[in-house]
Structure formats: C-alpha cells, structure tokens
Amino acid sequence: MRSLARICALLPGLLVAVTACSERSQQETAAEQMERAMDLDPAQLREAIEAVNAQAMEALRAGDAASYLALYTDDATILPPGAAMAQGLDAVREYWLASFAEGGFTLNLNTVSVDGAGQFAYEIGTWSMPIGEGESSVVEQGKYLAVWKRGADGTWKLHADIWNTSAPAM
C-alpha cells in the first residue's frame, strides 16, 4: 500500500515532465512555422511568381484586361515611366485599359531574382517587347522591380510594379 502511494505520488511528477516536453515541442513547432513563414523558400517563391508572370504574359498577349488586372492586389500601385504613379486597383485599371486600347501585345518577362519575407516578396527582372514588324521592327528592352504580396489564400499578387527602359535616352 505504501509503495502504491509512492508510485501515485510520483505519477503527477512524470506528467509534469511529459507535459513540459510536449509543450516545448509544440512551442518549437510554432516558432519553426513562423520562421518558415518568414523566410520564404526561394525555389518555391520563384516558381510561384514565374507562374503568375506566365499568366500575365498570356493575358497581355490576348488583350484580356480582366485576367491581367486580377493579378494585382486591390491596393496595388504601378509606377509607369512617362506617367504619374497609379495608386489602387481603379487607377491601375485605368492605366492598363488605355494600354489595351489597341489590343494585346507581346511582353516578355524574365525573372532575374526573387526574395522576401512573410507576406511580401520582391522580384527583379528584365523585359523585352517587340514593336512593329518586318525590317522596321525593334525590340525595346528594360528592367523592372515588382513587390508581390501573398493573400490569405496563399496566392501571390502584384502589389507594386515599376519599370524603365535600358536604352540610353536620345
């Protein structure tokens, strides 16, 4: 009877240890999850962003404004050369609808690097755009910096976008 009492007295102590270990394990997992959320996996991030860029190129080529604009966050900002910045999706839409006025066009986007943390990522890239046809055709070339924001559903959307040309000014 006395030894049973001792075992019973010891049991809760064991439970303390087991509970503490279990809590610690959960704690590390939570921290690890946060860490994972913060330090984005570069390969996965690049893959996700290149997939959206592929959608963007297709929408631009098709002159499909609705599909293209769906790639932006509601509070996106674009900073196009030769124009004022457009803040918010309504202003972004206005800019692109004017650009789509003559139909779709070819814009090649080439991701150079991506990085980020938490719900934000940024992308450095180059772009090229063939203009005209035949002997008078030229290929404009430039570069861009895009800030991407991940929504609650895990989808990356364009949040800020600026570009310029690389050809020296005339």
Add this chain to the structure above:
Amino acid sequence: MRSLARICALLPGLLVAVTACSERSQQETAAEQMERAMDLDPAQLREAIEAVNAQAMEALRAGDAASYLALYTDDATILPPGAAMAQGLDAVREYWLASFAEGGFTLNLNTVSVDGAGQFAYEIGTWSMPIGEGESSVVEQGKYLAVWKRGADGTWKLHADIWNTSAPAM
C-alpha cells in the same frame, strides 16, 4: 495525516497546471516576438527609412560617394533608366562614381509609403531634381521603388533601387 497525503498528491497536479500555463505564456511570447519581427511597425519603419534618405540626399548634394555608397547592401542592385541594371556593390559604385563625376547634385526624395516584413521593407516614393539655373532651369520629376534590407545590427540599407521619370516621353 490522510489530508496531508491528499494535499501532497494534489500538489504535483497543481504544478502541472502552473507549468502548462507558464509554458503557454512563453510560447505566446515567442510567437508574439516573431510576429512583431515579421510585421514591422509602419511609423518606426518610415522614420528609419526617411532618416537614411536624409543621409542619401546630403551625400548626393555633397558629392560624397563613399557616404552614399555606404547606404547600400553589399549585394544591392540598382536599375537606372537608360542603362543596364548594376548588380553588386562594385557595379553600383561604378554607376554612381560616373554620376558624381561632375560633383554633387540636388535630389529630393519624398517617401509616399513604406511596408514590409522581417528583414525586408519596400518604399514607394517620388523624386525631383532641379537642373540648370535661372530662366532655363527645369525640375525633373519622377518616382521610385526601393527594397530595403535590415542588417544584423538593425540598420536598414538600400538593397534594390529603381526609378523613372514621370514626364511623357518626347
């Protein structure tokens, strides 16, 4: 004696509860710290970035290339209009030393918005640069997008920087 034994038997149970509460509290604090690290305080972030921009404007005005270049990360990228992107501090230095060849100049930087997570932040801004003097003087105007990276010492440095002019192309 029997009631003392019951109290002794209950004590470890209480310890379990206390330990669990304590562990939970530590866990939340760790998560909160990660959350704080991830979601940057917008006001503090803006203050920090505007302080570096003030140093940048002063260094540009003075033509002090060393002080200006110290504001970039070692692996910074700049994407200037009318030129190829410059990747890495050596290439960034080469670009700016050419720009400083005729001495310092006035560049006004105006932060429009900042946001970010973890060690990354981005800034949307406008710039203006008076060129020439007297009646023939003009003020060039444009906008920029900068990605900032926070070092281990807490200092924010320019990590990617692109800008363009807002005047319509001739």
